[in-house]
Amino acid sequence: AQKVTQAQTEISVVEKEDVTLDCVYETRDTTYYLFWYKQPPSGELVFLIRRNSFDEQNEISGRYSWNFQKSTSSFNFTITASQVVDSAVYFCALSEVQTGANNLFFGTGTRLTVIP
Amino acid sequence: GAGVSQSPSNKVTEKGKDVELRCDPISGHTALYWYRQSLGQGLEFLIYFQGNSAPDKSGLPSDRFSAERTGGSVSTLTIQRTQQEDSAVYLCASSRLAGRGYNEQFFGPGTRLTVL
Numbered sequence: 001a002q003k004v005t006q007a008q009t010e011i012s013v014v015e016k017e018d019v020t021l022d023c024v025y026e027t028r029d030t031t032y033y034l035f036w037y038k039q040p041p042s043g044e045l046v047f048l049i050r051r052n053s054f055d056e057q058n059e060i061s062g063r064y065s066w067n068f069q070k071s072t073s074s075f076n077f078t079i080t081a082s083q084v085v086d087s088a089v090y091f092c093a094l095s096e097v098q099t100g101a102n103n104l105f106f107g108t109g110t111r112l113t114v115i116p
Numbered sequence: 117g118a119g120v121s122q123s124p125s126n127k128v129t130e131k132g133k134d135v136e137l138r139c140d141p142i143s144g145h146t147a148l149y150w151y152r153q154s155l156g157q158g159l160e161f162l163i164y165f166q167g168n169s170a171p172d173k174s175g176l177p178s179d180r181f182s183a184e185r186t187g188g189s190v191s192t193l194t195i196q197r198t199q200q201e202d203s204a205v206y207l208c209a210s211s212r213l214a215g216r217g218y219n220e221q222f223f224g225p226g227t228r229l230t231v232l
Contacts (some may be wrong), residue, residue: 035220037223042225043205043225043226044223044224044225044226045207045209045223046223047220047221047222047223050220091159102147102149102164102166102172103149103151103161103164103172103175104149104151104159104161104221105161106158106159107158108158109158109159
């Protein structure tokens with residue numbers, strides 16, 4: 001069965017610190033996609049990144065970077081030089097291909113608070 | 117380009133009443149999803165529509181829940197005989213591509229349902 005675990009329920013950092021949000025997943029599919037979404041206080045989920053299971057290349061987008069490691073079934077998200085606007089709940093999600101599931105399986109989210 | 121819109125933004129109802137929640141997906145998006153976000157359950161998949169195919173209803177929690185999508189665009193989620201445990205934020209999402217697993221979903225702002 002598929003599962004996404006975000007063990008960190010809440011994290012607080014001081015502005016300008018780096019922070020890593022952990023995501024560990026379980027799936028029997030060999031082909032799948034992993035996602036990160038941000039949910040700011042306004043409530044709307046914002047898509048951040050998609051990664052397919054055949055692409056383990058790490059990605060950097062500005063202050064955001066993602067580390068995908070199939071060997072440990074992890075897809076961690078790092079924010080460099082955090083800012084107050086980064087305060088939000090961050091969700092990791094999994095979508096399977098071979099089982100035909102068309103929905104996203106979400107982790108329980110990590111609430112990040114950046115203190116000015 | 118407008119994003120996914122949902123109405124109403126807030127709905128308060130009495131236990132036992134029926135409610136209808138509406139979702140307008142992004143124009144041109146062929147896939148539409150409903151999720152529920154509640155404190156105890158996190159983000160749960162409810163139902164998925166793709167073109168004219170039969171919807172994937174595997175996430176609906178009971179037969180009190182139903183959804184339809186008219187003309188491949190607007191969708192309505194109906195909850196009959198509402199119960200207090202139905203209180204949650206109901207999120208709608210749409211995606212452009214229909215490929216299995218390749219579902220970069222864009223979310224609406226949600227409808228907050230409160231059942232008294």
